[in-house]
Amino acid sequence: MITLTSDFGSPYPAAMKGVIRRHTDAELIDVAHDLPRGDPRAAAFWLRFVLPEFPPAVHCAVIDPGVGTDRDALVVRAGSHVLVAPDNGLAMPPARALADEGEIEPFVVDADEPASETFHGRDVFAPVAARIRDGLGDDPATATAEGVAETLAAMDDLSPAGDPVDLVLPDPTVERDDAGEPVAVEGEVLAVDRFGNVVTNVPGELIRGRDWVRINDELTPVAETFGAVDKGDRLVTVGSHGYVECDVNDGRGDGAFDLRPGDSVRIVADNVSV
Amino acid sequence: MITLTSDFGSPYPAAMKGVIRRHTDAELIDVAHDLPRGDPRAAAFWLRFVLPEFPPAVHCAVIDPGVGTDRDALVVRAGSHVLVAPDNGLAMPPARALADEGEIEPFVVDADEPASETFHGRDVFAPVAARIRDGLGDDPATATAEGVAETLAAMDDLSPAGDPVDLVLPDPTVERDDAGEPVAVEGEVLAVDRFGNVVTNVPGELIRGRDWVRINDELTPVAETFGAVDKGDRLVTVGSHGYVECDVNDGRGDGAFDLRPGDSVRIVADNVSV
Amino acid sequence: MITLTSDFGSPYPAAMKGVIRRHTDAELIDVAHDLPRGDPRAAAFWLRFVLPEFPPAVHCAVIDPGVGTDRDALVVRAGSHVLVAPDNGLAMPPARALADEGEIEPFVVDADEPASETFHGRDVFAPVAARIRDGLGDDPATATAEGVAETLAAMDDLSPAGDPVDLVLPDPTVERDDAGEPVAVEGEVLAVDRFGNVVTNVPGELIRGRDWVRINDELTPVAETFGAVDKGDRLVTVGSHGYVECDVNDGRGDGAFDLRPGDSVRIVADNVSV
Numbered sequence A, B, C: 001m002i003t004l005t006s007d008f009g010s011p012y013p014a015a016m017k018g019v020i021r022r023h024t025d026a027e028l029i030d031v032a033h034d035l036p037r038g039d040p041r042a043a044a045f046w047l048r049f050v051l052p053e054f055p056p057a058v059h060c061a062v063i064d065p066g067v068g069t070d071r072d073a074l075v076v077r078a079g080s081h082v083l084v085a086p087d088n089g090l091a092m093p094p095a096r097a098l099a100d101e102g103e104i105e106p107f108v109v110d111a112d113e114p115a116s117e118t119f120h121g122r123d124v125f126a127p128v129a130a131r132i133r134d135g136l137g138d139d140p141a142t143a144t145a146e147g148v149a150e151t152l153a154a155m156d157d158l159s160p161a162g163d164p165v166d167l168v169l170p171d172p173t174v175e176r177d178d179a180g181e182p183v184a185v186e187g188e189v190l191a192v193d194r195f196g197n198v199v200t201n202v203p204g205e206l207i208r209g210r211d212w213v214r215i216n217d218e219l220t221p222v223a224e225t226f227g228a229v230d231k232g233d234r235l236v237t238v239g240s241h242g243y244v245e246c247d248v249n250d251g252r253g254d255g256a257f258d259l260r261p262g263d264s265v266r267i268v269a270d271n272v273s274v
Helices: A012-021 A040-053 A092-099 A120-136 A145-153 A253-257 B012-021 B040-053 B092-099 B120-136 B145-153 B253-257 C012-021 C040-053 C092-099 C120-136 C145-153 C253-257
Strands: A002-006 A028-032 A058-062 A073-078 A081-086 A104-109 A158-160 A173-176 A182-192 A198-203 A212-215 A218-221 A234-238 A243-248 A264-270 B002-006 B028-032 B058-062 B073-078 B081-086 B104-109 B158-160 B173-176 B182-192 B198-203 B212-215 B218-221 B234-238 B243-248 B264-270 C002-006 C028-032 C058-062 C073-078 C081-086 C104-109 C158-160 C173-176 C182-192 C198-203 C212-215 C218-221 C234-238 C243-248 C264-270
Touching (some): A002 A040, A012 C028, A040 A058, A040 A182, A040 B012, A073 A145, A081 A145, A092 A104, A120 A145, A198 A253, A198 A264, A218 A234, A243 A253, B002 B040, B002 B120, B028 C012, B040 B058, B040 B092, B040 C012, B073 B145, B081 B092, B081 B120, B104 B145, B120 B145, B198 B253, B234 B253, B243 B253, C002 C040, C012 C028, C040 C058, C040 C092, C040 C182, C073 C120, C073 C145, C081 C092, C081 C120, C081 C145, C198 C253, C198 C264, C218 C234, C234 C253
Parallel strands (some): A002 A028, A002 A058, C002 C028, C002 C058
Antiparallel strands (some): A104 A158, A173 A182, A182 A198, A198 A243, A234 A243, B073 B104, B182 B198, B198 B243, B212 B218, B212 B264, C073 C104, C182 C198, C198 C243, C212 C218, C234 C243
16 A cells, blocks of 8 residues: 655646556555645644554655755655655654654665656655555565565665654643643644644643633633534634644634744633633 | 545545555545535535445445534445445435435444544544445445345444434425426525535426526526636526536626525526527 | 546546446546646646556546537547547547557547436546446456557447547747747747646746746746745746746746736746846
C-alpha cells in the first residue's frame, strides 16, 4: 500500500499515480491533496493524526515549498512504516507517531537529475515510493520493522541521513492553580482547515467540562457540537484529533478569532454563569 | 467492495480507510465526502441516486449531526446490499431503492465505547463496515440476499432494530386539469449542490416539452442545457437524477431563486409565446 | 486499468464507477473531476500532460457540453492506450501524445438509446470503457498496440470514425532577432487552473534565464517560485507542464492579468536592470 498526500490539488496527483503504476501495482490510497499550500507544519499535524490508523505502508507526502532548491529527498523508516518526503521536517512528527517504541531511521535519496524543476512529486518522490514498495514485496515477513529495515538498507540509492530537518510540533504551556487544576494555557495555532476551523496544540482535556473560556481575552462558549450555538456565533470545541479548535457555526473561525497558523493563543478558564 | 460517503472533507476519510485496511483488503470506492454538512436528507437523496448503480456492496455513509448523542449506529440490509450509517434516517431512502422487491432488515450495532466523541466514522462505522465485508467473504454465494442475511444474523454485535428513524423524501402534489394534464406542482427543495443548483422533488416529466414555467410566480425558461440561456440568467432544467432543477447559467440558483433545502417550490405551467 | 476524468464534481463519478463495477473489476484511477466545466480544450491540455505518465490503460474522459445533441461517442486507440470520450476533439491532443510514433485509430460507438439525456458519463461512456477493458483481458499480450487494435476491431458496436472532430492546441508564434534569439512570442491562454494560475501555450524555455518580460506590455518578473515575489505581486513562471504561467503569489493570476482561456498573450523580452 502507498498513501499519497500533497497540496497539489488536481490533476497533478494523477501524474504521480501513473508513474507509480509503471513500477508497481500496489494499492494507492489518497490521504489528501488539498492540504494548506507550502505548509510542512500543517502537513505534519494532519499526517500525525491520520497515518497511525493505517497498517504498515509506504507514505508519500509532498508538501514542498523548497522544490527546485538543494533540499534533500528523504526516506524515513518509522517502525514498519516508511515515509517518503522532502527534507523539510514534515515527516518527523508522523514518524514519531508511527514508530511508537520502534526505531526511526532517516535516509537521503541519491536522486537522478529530475525531469522538472517544480514537480518532484512526479519525478522524484513517486518513483522512490514505488521502488520501495516494490522492494518490500508481498511477503508478510517484510512488513515487520526488521524486514523494512533490511529492504531499505539494500537499496543502492539510499544513504543514512546525517542530520535531517526536524519539525517539532510545539507543546503548550499550562499554568495551574495551587490544587494543580489548569487555569490558563499558552498554546499555538497548528493548522486552519478548509472550513476555517482553527486547530490549536492545546489538548482537549484542558477545556472539557467547562462552559466558558477566554480565547485571547474574548469570552467564548465551550460546546461539543457546532449546533449548540447560533449560526454565525463563535465556539470552542474539541476536534476529533483531540485538540482545542476555535470555530464559528456556519462560518470561519480564522476570521472571527483573527488566528492563523503559528499565532499564539491564550486560553483562560472562566467561571461565568449566564 | 465498500463505498464511503461523508461530509468530512479531507483528510478525515483517509483515517477511516486506514482503519478498514486493518480488517480487510476489500476495494474502497468514494461516493462523495463533500456532501452538505450535517444534512441527512441531502445525503439520502444523493445515495438513492448513486448507490443503485453498484453491484452488491457494503455502503458506509456518515452524515451524522447527532454524533456524540445517544443515537444508534445502524446496519441495514437492503436485498444483497448493506448500509452502515447513523440512525437518523439517511439510510432508508437508498435502502428502499436498493432492495427493490427485496427485504429491508435494520439492525442496531452494539458498539464498544468509541475512542472519540466526534469521529464515529473512524471509531464506529468504518470498523463495522469492514467486519461485515470481511464476514461476507469472497464467495459469490454470500453476495445473494440470503447469503448477506445469514452473515448479518451471525454477527454477535448486531440485533434487530425495533424502530429505526425513517426519513421519507417528500412527494410533490400535482394539480391536473380536466384532461388530466398537470398544470401546477407543489414541490420541495431536496438539495442544493456545490454549484448552487437547486434540486427539487418534482419529476422531470412534469416540465418536459414546455418552454416556460412559473417558479414561485417567476416566469422562467425551460431548457435542456445551461448554454440555452445567457450567462447569469435563470433556467429550469431536468438534472441527471431525473428531477427539476432551478439553476443559473454560470451562477448560483440558490441565490437567484432564494431557495434552500426544505423550502417549498410551486411550479405552474405557462403558455407564453415570446 | 481505467482512468476517469470529468467536470462532474461529486457524487456523479461514483455512479460511473458503480456501472463499471457491474462489468469489470479493473482498477479505477481518478485523474480529475473538477476540470473547467464544459471546456474540452482545457481537458485536452490537462490530459495531454497527465495521461502519458500511465502505462497502457483505458482512459474515459467526459467533458461534454454537447451532451444530448447528436454528437458521437468516440473510442480512440492511441498506440496501446484507448481513449473513450465525446466527439468534441478533447481526445485528440492526448491521443497524439500517447501514440507517440504509434497509430491513432478513431471509432464511433453505436450506442443504445441512453437512459438519460444529460448523464452519458454513466449511460454511455462508462459502460463502453468497461466493456473495452473487459475485452482486453489480463493477458499482457493484449496490452500491445496490436493486441488493443485487435480487441477494438472485434467489438460489434464500434465502427471506424470517418471524420472525428479534432482539436489542435495552438502553437505560439515566435519572433526572433538576427542572431536567432527569441525576442517576442504571440501565444494563447490554454487553461486557468483552480488557483487562478493562467497556463499559456508558450514553452518555458523561451523565458528561462530571463529576469523580466512584458506580458501584454506589463513588465513582470520571471521567477522559479511564487515566494520570490511579495504576496499579492504578479510573476511569470514555468509550470510543471513546461509552459509559461502568469501567476500571482497568494492570489489569482487570471484577475490580475485579465486573461481567460482563449485570450491571446504577447510575451516580449525585456532587459531591465532594476
